[in-house]
Every structure is written in C-alpha cells, then in structure tokens.
Amino acid sequence: MNTVDKSSQDDVFFSSIKSAVDLDFQNQINQLSKLNIPINPKEIRERCEKKFFANIEKELSKTAELNKQFLALIREDNLPLFDKIIETFSKISRSEEELNEKIRSFKKLADFESLNPDTLSQEEIKEIHQLGNKWFESGDYDKSLLYFTFLSAVDSKNQEVWLAKGMSEQNIQRYEEALASYSVVLNLDPSVLMTYLLVMECLLSVSKISEAEQIGSVIFRL
Secondary structure, three states, rough: OOHHHHHHHHHHHHHHHHHHHHHHHHHHHHHHHHHOOOOOOHHHHHHHHHHHHHHHHHHHHHHHHHHHHHHHHHHEEEEEEHHHHHHHHOOOOHHHHHHHHEEEEEHHHHHHHHHHHHHHOHHHHHHHHHHHHHHHHHOHHHHHHHHHHHHHOOOOOHHHHHHHHHHHHHHHOOOHHHHHHHHHHHHOOOOOOOHHHHHHHHOOOOOOOHHHHHHHHHHHOO
C-alpha cells in the first residue's frame, strides 16, 4: 500500500468518524432545544465522541468472538486454508488464541491495519468469500455471517463483503447490525440502489416508518 492510498484511507476513516459524531451531536442539540434545556456544546460533543468509541469497542469485542467461531468453522470447511490463515497471521500472532486476543484488544477501526489484505493473498481472500457465499446460498446465514465478519476485518474496503455481511445479518433478523453494515456499503459507494432497498426493508422490520420513507425519497432521486 503506497503512502497516497494510506493517506486517502485515513481521510475516509476520520471523516466517517466526524460525520457520525456530528450527526449524533446535532440530534442531541435539536432535542434539547425543543425542551428548552440549557445547552453546553462542548460537553455534548465530548459525550457524543465517548459514546461513538464505546460503541466501536463493543462492536470490536463482538467481532473478535465471531472471528474465533470463524476459525473453528473454516478448520472444518477447508483445513489447508485454515492452516494458511494461521501461518500467515503467525507474523503478528503466534497462535490462534493469541490472534483472537489481539483482535479483542483493538480499540479503534484503524487497529485493523495489521489485518489488511496484504496479509492474505487475493486468491485466498476470494476462496474465503466463496465459502461464505456457499453457506449463504444454502440458507445457513449464521455461518455465512462468520465468514463475512472475518472478511470485513481483512478486506474492509470491499463493499461486496459488507453487503453480504449485512444480508446475512438481515436474514437472521439482526436488523440494527445489518443497518450498520449497509451504512459502510453506502459510505464506500452511495450509488448502489440495492443497498437503499435493503436499508428500507430493515427499517420497516423495526417499525421505523418515517426513516424508511426518507430512504424512499433518496431512491427516487437516484
């Protein structure tokens, strides 16, 4: 990865954080204004930032547990590929358990830089993706989710991975998690119509009618 690409990715990463914090900040400001409650912008922004990173830490912990299950599953599905993953990651972790502990220790998304696509060949990543698709097509969405969660860590700029992860989550009725995955897809490419339709389905499933209508208006403008 060259310096320009790394800088560009950092810009996307930090701008995404700022956008998420800004949105929460503005929502809280609006709510307090309606209630005529005194507003301390600095305090509110700090609270929004702490909330954001607390949620990130929670998601990373969950991802670490799913990746532990993934390693157990791929050992059964494809032992040579499992051995290759462990061999490749031995450069950063000496054992499967140490790898899981490393993932669990991550505190921010940028920490996944140590698990970037360079640690596995594109052919190996493609093979993992195909195994995930196999479980998805067979209707075993819990297992496909394990594959695509792992891929979201090692191939995080691939919108197809995040889309498949979201669809797996949606099919097992983890709608809020699916919405989070779809938001990454839209951040990577906001022009994919299918993603908006899936977001609408999730919002309707959790009875967020007005939000679904807003997404509908976005679709008509595409």
